[in-house]
Amino acid sequence: MSLNNRILLTGSTGQLGAALQPLLASLGTVVAPTRSELDLSDAASIRRTMLAVRPRWVVHPGAYTAVDRAETEPEIAHAVNAVAPGVFGEEAKRIGAAVIAFSTDYVFDGSGSAPWKETDSTGPLNVYGQTKLDGERALAASGAAHLIFRTSWVYSAQGRSFLGTIAKLAREKEKLSIINDQHGAPTSASDLAEMTAYLVRQLEDGGEGRRAEDLVRTQSGVYHAAGTGEATWFDFAKHIVAFGKASYPDQTFAEILPIPTAEYPTPAKRPLNSRLDCTKLWDIFGWTMPLWTKSVDEALASRTAKGI
Ligand SMILES: NC(=O)C1=CN([C@@H]2O[C@H](COP(=O)(O)OP(=O)(O)OC[C@H]3O[C@@H](n4cnc5c(N)ncnc54)[C@H](OP(=O)(O)O)[C@@H]3O)[C@@H](O)[C@H]2O)C=CC1
Numbered sequence: 001m002s003l004n005n006r007i008l009l010t011g012s013t014g015q016l017g018a019a020l021q022p023l024l025a026s027l028g029t030v031v032a033p034t035r036s037e038l039d040l041s042d043a044a045s046i047r048r049t050m051l052a053v054r055p056r057w058v059v060h061p062g063a064y065t066a067v068d069r070a071e072t073e074p075e076i077a078h079a080v081n082a083v084a085p086g087v088f089g090e091e092a093k094r095i096g097a098a099v100i101a102f103s104t105d106y107v108f109d110g111s112g113s114a115p116w117k118e119t120d121s122t123g124p125l126n127v128y129g130q131t132k133l134d135g136e137r138a139l140a141a142s143g144a145a146h147l148i149f150r151t152s153w154v155y156s157a158q159g160r161s162f163l164g165t166i167a168k169l170a171r172e173k174e175k176l177s178i179i180n181d182q183h184g185a186p187t188s189a190s191d192l193a194e195m196t197a198y199l200v201r202q203l204e205d206g207g208e209g210r211r212a213e214d215l216v217r218t219q220s221g222v223y224h225a226a227g228t229g230e231a232t233w234f235d236f237a238k239h240i241v242a243f244g245k246a247s248y249p250d251q252t253f254a255e256i257l258p259i260p261t262a263e264y265p266t267p268a269k270r271p272l273n274s275r276l277d278c279t280k281l282w283d284i285f286g287w288t289m290p291l292w293t294k295s296v297d298e299a300l301a302s303r304t305a306k307g308i
């Protein structure tokens with residue numbers, strides 16, 4: 001690592017940020033501002049932070065992730081998801097830093113059944129997806145060296161996610177109706193954090209004395225990074241409940257019923273095909289994500305160990 005090994009981490013109270021913080025700490029000095037120190041909806045706040053910290057790397061999982069709420073709060077979603085990445089990019093470019101950001105399967109329109117490649121046309125169906133896509137474009141347009149990882153259906157052992165919601169509801173209800181025609185892959189926050197730390201380490205290897213932007217420049221771009229395999233939300237819920245039954249044989253769990261999207265109306269429209277083709281990640285960086293079932297089991301086992 002170089003003399004300036006400061007890593008600015010956003011969103012450290014979120015699922016991915018919390019998983020990243022301890023792993024990045026082995027690569028440099030992590031500066032992880034709280035929300036009152038860094039407001040992602042305020043460009044001036046971002047610029048001040050970048051000036052004060054002068055990081056070598058910016059790792060940016062912070063985002064507005066309330067998909068349905070974004071439909072009625074588009075201004076805040078836009079400021080956080082669409083504008084902030086470009087501001088980080090502009091400031092990073094000034095100081096030769098590199099930016100790692102995260103995006104979503106919701107940039108796609110969900111048509112067809114083939115896994116989406118990075119080169120496929122986007123077409124977001126909802127405000128959240130549009131703002132995330134605008135953020136990808138703003139970061140790329142800033143001219144900063146950057147890696148953007150598009151992922152999907154992120155969960156962690158403790159954060160707020162579909163996994164936590166279903167694990168809880170399955171104990172409270174007799175039946176749960178779960179969408180069975182949206183296809184994608186659950187992705188573990190800790191797997192994403194491991195991938196990120198591995199890539200930073202690999203890029204830094206032998207990079208003594210060079211700017212972070214020079215380590216990343218030729219590989220700048222978008223990469224798909226989701227759990228291996230595929231599932232519907234129904235499959236994901238079934239898997240969670242099956243694990244619960246095996247761990248707690250004396251408890252009763254809700255019956256999981258498959259339903260079409262039409263029977264689960266929500267303010268935001270969601271894509272039917274969220275499959276992400278992750279071969280570029282393998283081709284360029286030699287990294288593959290674990291099977292989604294394996295990682296879900298790990299998160300559930302860690303919940304069991306904590307008694308949740
Ligand atoms: N969750 C998912 O299913 C998926 C997520 N992604 C992307 O992955 C990344 C990480 O997601 P995940 O960890 O799940 O997200 P979380 O919602 O768990 O965390 C978001 C983080 O951003 C912070 N944040 C939000 N608004 C602001 C603000 N105005 N100022 C400062 N901080 C703010 C939150 O702070 P606070 O705790 O104070 O709210 C929190 O720390 C995001 O870019 C997301 O778009 C991509 C695909 C799927």
Ligand SMILES: Cc1cn([C@H]2C[C@H](O)[C@@H](COP(=O)(O)OP(=O)(O)O[C@H]3O[C@@H](C)C(=O)[C@@H](O)[C@H]3O)O2)c(=O)[nH]c1=O
Binds near residue numbers: 103104153
């Ligand atoms: C709770 C519940 C959800 N569902 C459906 C609704 C939805 O289509 C799906 C998942 O519910 P969620 O509320 O987790 O959906 P959502 O918040 O849209 O999840 C998304 O979050 C953003 C941040 C992303 O980037 C995406 O990759 C994706 O993970 O399950 C049911 O069918 N039945 C239920 O009882």
Ligand SMILES: [Mg+2]
Binds near residue numbers: 066067
């Ligand atoms: Mg949600």
